[in-house]
Amino acid sequence: MSKQTISLTVNGSQVEAAAEPRTLLIHFLREQLSLTGPHIGCDTGHCGACTVDLDGQSVKSCMVFAIQAEGAEVTTIEGIAQPDGTLHALQEAFRQHHGLQCGYCTPGMITRAYRLLQENPDPSESDIRYGISGNLCRCTGYQNIVKAIQAAAQALTSVPEAAE
Amino acid sequence: MIPASFDYHRPDSVAAAVALLSAHGDEARVVAGGHSLIPMMKLRMAVPEHLVDLRDIGELKGIEVEGRKVAIGAMTTQAEVIASEALADVCPILRETSLQIADPQIRNLGTLGGNVANGDPGNDMPALMQTLDARFRVTGPEGTREIAARDFYEAAFFTALAEDEILVSIHFTAPAAGHGYAYEKQKRKIGDYATAAAAVLLEMESGQCRHAVIGLTNLADTPLVATAAAEALIGSPVDGPAIAAAAAAAEAVTEPVSDGRGPSAFRTKVAGVMVRRAILRALDRAA
Numbered sequence: 523m524s525k526q527t528i529s530l531t532v533n534g535s536q537v538e539a540a541a542e543p544r545t546l547l548i549h550f551l552r553e554q555l556s557l558t559g560p561h562i563g564c565d566t567g568h569c570g571a572c573t574v575d576l577d578g579q580s581v582k583s584c585m586v587f588a589i590q591a592e593g594a595e596v597t598t599i600e601g602i603a604q605p606d607g608t609l610h611a612l613q614e615a616f617r618q619h620h621g622l623q624c625g626y627c628t629p630g631m632i633t634r635a636y637r638l639l640q641e642n643p644d645p646s647e648s649d650i651r652y653g654i655s656g657n658l659c660r661c662t663g664y665q666n667i668v669k670a671i672q673a674a675a676q677a678l679t680s681v682p683e684a685a686e
Numbered sequence: 687m688i689p690a691s692f693d694y695h696r697p698d699s700v701a702a703a704v705a706l707l708s709a710h711g712d713e714a715r716v717v718a719g720g721h722s723l724i725p726m727m728k729l730r731m732a733v734p735e736h737l738v739d740l741r742d743i744g745e746l747k748g749i750e751v752e753g754r755k756v757a758i759g760a761m762t763t764q765a766e767v768i769a770s771e772a773l774a775d776v777c778p779i780l781r782e783t784s785l786q787i788a789d790p791q792i793r794n795l796g797t798l799g800g801n802v803a804n805g806d807p808g809n810d811m812p813a814l815m816q817t818l819d820a821r822f823r824v825t826g827p828e829g830t831r832e833i834a835a836r837d838f839y840e841a842a843f844f845t846a847l848a849e850d851e852i853l854v855s856i857h858f859t860a861p862a863a864g865h866g867y868a869y870e871k872q873k874r875k876i877g878d879y880a881t882a883a884a885a886v887l888l889e890m891e892s893g894q895c896r897h898a899v900i901g902l903t904n905l906a907d908t909p910l911v912a913t914a915a916a917e918a919l920i921g922s923p924v925d926g927p928a929i930a931a932a933a934a935a936a937e938a939v940t941e942p943v944s945d946g947r948g949p950s951a952f953r954t955k956v957a958g959v960m961v962r963r964a965i966l967r968a969l970d971r972a973a
Contacts (some may be wrong), residue, residue: 543693543737544691565728589914655789
């Protein structure tokens with residue numbers, strides 16, 4: 523039950539840190555790796571604020587032990603913009619369309635939308651609403667979030683190489 | 687919320703996983719997708735000293751469809767069930783049901799095996815597996831045996847699975863080509879368990895119902911097969927009186943608890959509504 527070394531790829535970099543098996547991935551990212559973009563919202567798998575990309579799939583990082591992600595590739599909100607700081611189309615669209623108010627759900631929302639648009643580059647409004655149904659926002663009523671994701675989808679399909 | 691400490695094991699074969707369960711007895715638990723167990727561990731309602739993660743066991747993965755015979759590995763995720771065209775071709779009710787479970791992130795990790803083996807009355811797959819008359823293949827130290835889905839559930843969280851056995855795969859014969867189907871689930875919000883849900887399979891021939899099965903979710907401490915409700919349809923043209931009789935017969939076998947989803951009597955009524963809607967939709971889809 524002592525600490526074990528966990529190695530994985532996070533936002534393109536190979537990282538290694540020690541953690542107990544009971545350490546949740548969200549705590550590992552935030553406390554061991556200082557990646558505080560993914561938030562802890564409900565801690566019960568409902569709200570999606572802790573959403574990260576794990577081996578090409580959206581998951582809730584409060585529902586996975588860090589040790590289960592041994593050898594995996596993880597992308598957090600910190601890995602979504604270009605290395606030079608240029609915002610991803612989704613981040614730009616959330617800004618343009620006012621897709622946030624308090625901002626607490628935003629990292630999870632954008633990380634989820636990032637994967638959704640790779641699974642379905644041209645989603646209808648209902649595809650988007652269904653696709654983000656695991657992410658709760660208590661401020662916006664979702665209208666501007668949906669508009670932002672629609673705008674980002676348009677921007678990305680007109681420049682397909684920007685999708686990654 | 688932080689779970690209690692445990693030793694983590696990641697075996698790469700069913701035999702190795704069973705050996706771990708045999709060695710550690712009731713101090714060990716297997717984890718599939720983790721979306722039922724990990725919340726219980728956070729609440730310290732489950733305190734395993736040994737966690738046996740099944741994620742690396744390749745033999746637990748995959749969907750095989752041969753003719754109408756279907757075999758699904760226990761570690762197949764809900765997302766994989768949804769994505770399988772071969773499965774949707776012969777038995778589309780699986781995809782329809784999976785799409786009503788939780789949300790996209792949870793379906794990416796949540797497994798069919800975890801959903802059926804956990805024994806939670808709120809899970810959707812147990813009633814569907816009973817409706818399909820599926821068989822569960824389980825492996826323990828003594829070898830492999832099969833348990834019918836209809837014999838598997840004993841009470842809430844109590845199943846016929848022994849402590850040192852692992853659910854390996856799920857097997858069933860898909861209903862005849864042209865069958866009608868529907869899974870209707872009333873829930874308060876995305877991600878919630880059913881207030882009441884009904885699975886209906888229907889086969890029609892010359893305007894008469896030749897075969898029907900109706901299953902019910904979260905309406906007792908085990909899933910239910912509503913035999914009398916199905917019998918009310920068989921031999922009928924599935925018209926108003928037959929549907930009303932089926933819904934009443936289904937309501938009669940429910941014993942839902944009163945909880946945040948509503949008082950027991952309300953949930954029983956919702957069960958009747960779900961059965962009626964599922965029959966109508968299945969009828970519409972039947973060839």
